[in-house]
Amino acid sequence: MGVRVSEPSGSDPVAIVGPGAVGLALAARLALEGHPVTLCGRSGSATVAEIELTDHQGIRTVAVDWQDDPARVSPFRWVVVGTKLHQRDAAHAWLEGLVDRDTVLVVAQNGVEHRDWVSPHAAGGQVAPALVHFNAERLGRGRVEVRQDGAGLVIGDDAPGRRAHALLERTGLGVQVVADFTTAAWHKLMVNAVANPVTALTSRRVEVFRDPSVRDLAAAMLGEVAAVGRAEGARLPDDAVDDVLAWIDARPSGAGSSMLADRLAGRPMEHDGLLGAVVRKARMHGIAVPLCAAVLALVAALDGADH
Structure with missing residues (x-):
């Protein structure tokens, strides 16, 4: 299945799946x-709404159409998925109507399974995975604050990535194009697959990694993630574990994680798309990841108990 898409103009309609922070x-x-x-997402009864954006330019409002019924959408040339990983089932319903053979589908999520889960709707040549590095916080319905430092989005240097770049650079969030997206995705997953579940399990922020026993656990988990990433083709250096721990150490005091925020707010957590992806890929390659599997089971049980 091919894709026939021209470069976006400033007037091209874009569908965004997921009214969360991203x-x-x-x-x-x-x-x-x-x-x-x-x-596209739950909006109550509104069909036109305003988004209030707070960023380095202050507070601005902009009008968008808001659709809350997947059965009422038709295909768009440009579709961006901004849902969290545990919201894939809801996203599938939207993609069924939004995507056809001429759509470029940007999947702006964490994890390493971007193309895998959207494959029922779009061929690989239509899909542009994007790693989200900008920090955004949803302040309420239609209200979001964006904080960023450096490239806010990372995409691959392939045909769909180059098409997506033409659209995403219009966001002003900063787009980095990388030749080796696999390595970039697994490097970020090393952080997310360990820092997120450990902070969520302990209900503590990054200072928890200063505890020697927790740090040893994190280092061992990171080693497991790196082994799976290398089996998947990621070029992770021998000192990748130390690099990630140093990055965590450099976080400002009191910094948390998205999974911790979700737990404290009583929301479902995206453990399956982060640590779950590591365990799934490990099984495919026959790699033992006992610590990652154990922590995944505990977070899943915690998530189930909270809901």
Whole structure:
């Protein structure tokens, strides 16, 4: 299945799946650049809404269309998925109507399974995985604050990635194009697959990694993740574990994680798309990851008990 897509113009309609922090931020930035944006997700009864964006330029508001019924959408040339990993089932319902053979589908999520889970809707040549590095916080319905330092989005240097770059650079969030997206994705997953579940399990922020026993656990888990990543083709150096621990050490005092925030707020956590992806890939390669599997089981049980 081929894809016939021209470069985006400032007036091209864009569908954004997921009115969470990432979706709201991308929708607001694209709408401010003149793109007619349709935000797809729960909205109550509103069909037109305003997004209030807070960033380095202050507070701005922009109008978008808001659609809350997947049965009422038709295909878009440009579709961006900004849901969290545990919201894939809901996203599938939207993609069924939004995507056809001429769609470029940008999957702006954590993890390493971007193309895998959208494969029922789009061929690989239509899909542009994007790693989200900008920090966004949803302040309420239609309200989002964006904080960033450096490249906010990382995409691969392939055909769909180059198409997506033409759209994503309009967000002003900073787009880095990398030749080796696999390595970039697994390097980020090393952080997310360990820092997120450990902080969520302990209900503590990054200072928990200063405890010697927790640090030893994190280092061992990171070693397991790196082994699976290398089996998947990621070029992770021998000192990758030390690099990730140093990155965690450099976080400001009191910094938490998205999974900890979700637990404290009583929301479902995206453990399956992070640590679960590591365990799934490990089984495919016959690699033992006992610590990652054990922590995954504990976080899953915790998530189930909280809901």
